[in-house]
Amino acid sequence: MMCVCELQEVSAPLHCSSRVVTLDLGCVEMDDTTEPYFSFGIIADIQYADIDDGYNFLKTRMRYYRNSLSLVKDAVQEWNAESVKPKFVLQLGDIIDGFNVPQKTSDASLDKILTELEKLKIPLHHIWGNHEFYNFQREYLMESKLNSKPIEDEMGQLSLNEDSECPSGHESFYVYHFSPFPKFRFLLIDCYDLSVIGREKSSVKYGKSLKLLKDKNPNENLNSPRGLDEDRFVQFNGGVSCTQLNWIDGILESSDENEEKVVVVGHLPIHPDSTDTICLTWNYEEMLSVLQAHPCVVAYFAGHDHDGGYCVDEYGIHHITFKGVIETPPESQAFGTMHVYEDRMVLKGRGLVLSRTLHYRNSRKADPLH
Numbered sequence: 042m043m044c045v046c047e048l049q050e051v052s053a054p055l056h057c058s059s060r061v062v063t064l065d066l067g068c069v070e071m072d073d074t075t076e077p078y079f080s081f082g083i084i085a086d087i088q089y090a091d092i093d094d095g096y097n098f099l100k101t102r103m104r105y106y107r108n109s110l111s112l113v114k115d116a117v118q119e120w121n122a123e124s125v126k127p128k129f130v131l132q133l134g135d136i137i138d139g140f141n142v143p144q145k146t147s148d149a150s151l152d153k154i155l156t157e158l159e160k161l162k163i164p165l166h167h168i169w170g171n172h173e174f175y176n177f178q179r180e181y182l183m184e185s186k187l188n189s190k191p192i193e194d195e196m197g198q199l200s201l202n203e204d205s206e207c208p209s210g211h212e213s214f215y216v217y218h219f220s221p222f223p224k225f226r227f228l229l230i231d232c233y234d235l236s237v238i239g240r241e242k243s244s245v246k247y248g249k250s251l252k253l254l255k256d257k258n259p260n261e262n263l264n265s266p267r268g269l270d271e272d273r274f275v276q277f278n279g280g281v282s283c284t285q286l287n288w289i290d291g292i293l294e295s296s297d298e299n300e301e302k303v304v305v306v307g308h309l310p311i312h313p314d315s316t317d318t319i320c321l322t323w324n325y326e327e328m329l330s331v332l333q334a335h336p337c338v339v340a341y342f343a344g345h346d347h348d349g350g351y352c353v354d355e356y357g358i359h360h361i362t363f364k365g366v367i368e369t370p371p372e373s374q375a376f377g378t379m380h381v382y383e384d385r386m387v388l389k390g391r392g393l394v395l396s397r398t399l400h401y402r403n404s405r406k407a408d409p410l411h
């Protein structure tokens with residue numbers, strides 16, 4: 042693949058469009074008569090902390106920090122009671138809140154949530170979001186239970202091109218892929234690979250990320266989008282390095298060759314029509330270009346924007362941003378179970394998460410829909 046990104050060119054116009062084709066694909070179409078190939082659970086932005094409820098930064102939404110633990114307990118019970126038990130769970134990041142840091146409760150809160158999720162006795166696949174990096178150093182996360190990469194070895198490998206090897210070391214990123222069922226693959230990506238949170242100040246990536254942010258965001262508080270044309274350039278977001286884009290491209294190329302269907306999963310949304318733009322990945326255009334070049338990609342799942350969102354892009358890729366548990370009232374819920382079939386995935390949403398059917402794109406070619 043020709044690498045189209047360099048950090049300083051992150052917002053350059055690219056050969057992708059954010060035009061969305063309106064298709065009647067969002068309807069609910071539950072099929073109770075056919076067994077799915079497999080099912081999996083999805084939950085986003087739990088942000089647990091043992092503190093009183095409070096408003097978000099903009100004072101528009103209540104956050105139920107303590108109650109998020111109860112919602113997780115209920116979700117686990119429901120998943121355990123499903124007629125087809127999920128084969129694994131995707132935890133889309135921000136599992137505990139940054140408010141654990143001043144309380145010095147990061148480890149205790151993480152233990153509480155993981156203790157509940159582990160009652161499922163199925164693999165948990167963890168994405169890392171901004172709140173993981175508020176609470177923990179990247180090196181610490183790699184050694185923690187939130188590093189679910191070791192599971193990949195148990196769940197099916199691709200024979201890959203040599204240049205698809207993931208780099209290790211100081212500037213490495215947290216990515217892996219697994220295949221829970223023949224011809225289906227999940228690819229977990231690291232949206233904070235380029236970031237000023239979670240990177241050592243001495244690292245090259247920190248320096249480049251800080252320069253980019255300051256170039257794009259003149260505010261003293263880099264978490265503020267005040268006056269920005271491109272409001273995604275805030276400190277609580279991040280980007281995907283050129284090395285990682287190449288790695289993703291290599292995996293997807295192998296999946297294309299094997300005629301697999303691939304779901305890509307990251308903390309940050311990558312399509313402007315699936316989220317408030319303030320939550321987008323810094324170089325979302327480049328991520329879209331890579332994914333849209335590969336007919337194997339059927340969906341992209343993210344969290345981070347607690348309001349959630351959904352669109353189908355012009356190539357037929359479904360983009361779902363899942364609602365956050367943290368802003369879900371105690372009487373409601375926010376999680377889902379995805380049932381996977383030959384020609385579609387059927388999301389059974391709970392509470393604020395809407396049920397919907399995701400038909401796979403038809404074409405084996407990476408052409409836009411007409």
Ligand SMILES: [Zn+2]
Pocket residue numbers: 135170171172308344345346
């Ligand atoms: Zn987040």
